[in-house]
Amino acid sequence: MKVRRLGVLTGGGDAPGLNAVIRAVVKSCLFSHRVTPVGIYDGFSGLVEGKAKELELDDIWGILPRGGTILGTTNRHNPFRYPFRRPDGVEEIVDASQAVVRNFEKLGLDALVVIGGDGSLAIAERMHRELGLPVVGVPKTIDNDISATEVTFGFATAMEAAADALDRLHTTAEAHHRVMLLEVMGRDAGWIALHAGLAGGADVILIPEIPFRFEPVIAKFRARERRGRPFSLVVVAEGAAPQGGSQVFQAEDKVTGWKRLGGISYLVAQEIAERSGYEVRVTVLGHIQRGGSPVPVDRILATRFGVEATRLAVEGQFGTMVALQCGEIVSVPLSEAVGHLKRVPVNSQLVKAARAIGIVFGDEDPEMVEASEG
Ligand SMILES: Nc1ncnc2c1ncn2[C@@H]1O[C@H](COP(=O)(O)OP(=O)(O)O)[C@@H](O)[C@H]1O
């Protein structure tokens, strides 16, 4: 069947580069395939509620450097578990997947490009498998936690924001002889923390993949102080947790059960201050990591993903996702990409390189750390 109308939606948390994908989908539809692109608003909720618009070149002029997404997004709405407000005002969870099928037909869509993270792509995979919808996925997330692709767009921009924050914290930490904590995003993966920590010269990096203890962390501060550096920089991934302890959540959506991580660095700060007497300050970087203009590598990756996803859709290769492997854009089965999260391998070269230059992850022998700075 020839694809004449191609839907595109953005789901999950936004990531810098989403607009670059949308632009690439629209441009390649119009310039290369003579297909009509249709934008679906606010992620899957646009499909459930039928909120959509045909996209033209006028809609996408100038969006390449813009953060956010012109289509809107949500990280709450799963059509298979959809929050529905009854006339009496009570919210309940319903299966709205048949509404998706009806609107798909109503909008005359022949295929759909879903730009999303692990959550949205899992929904897309289910829509393909259970509802038979012709779907192609594009991986997005600042967290870089999607399997089957070496990197996602948005990650480089987030890393740059976090590294810049560390540079700024460095000077004030040094001036005041303080321990500065920077909490970064990433959910259950420590990619942003590890990369930003390396780029920004952190002394300690706490990631979810390596449960930490306070003793080696404080030993690092003391060792630095002895060498005339009475200040230290700590990057804390929002999903990090102490050995035997648990992750910290900021909020839980009562209806959908969705939980938002955040706040672990305040507990870490309190514990460090009490145990060591150091003056500690906390910065939670938050959505600054997700906002703003994508850096050039994210714009390029996003453009390549958009072009390739459109080609796959036009060729009828559904149930697939575009991915970056060895510098090339390839297609992989969606099911392969959504099976498990891509987390930092604890014995990776990157972790070893960090350890080799004295960065502490919190699982070291404190005596070795104390002795390490000479
Ligand atoms: N494994 C999963 N299977 C199905 N739905 C999921 C899964 N994980 C998350 N979701 C749902 O997908 C939506 C978006 O997920 P989220 O993780 O916030 O965004 P992203 O697409 O960026 O990963 C939310 O409605 C969430 O409830």
Ligand SMILES: O=P(O)(O)OC[C@H]1O[C@](O)(COP(=O)(O)O)[C@@H](O)[C@@H]1O
């Ligand atoms: O925007 P919210 O709802 O505060 O969500 C915050 C979460 O979204 C992210 O920024 C991005 O995650 P996703 O790419 O999976 O949507 C996480 O790093 C963070 O935990």
Ligand SMILES: [Mg+2]
């Ligand atoms: Mg996700």
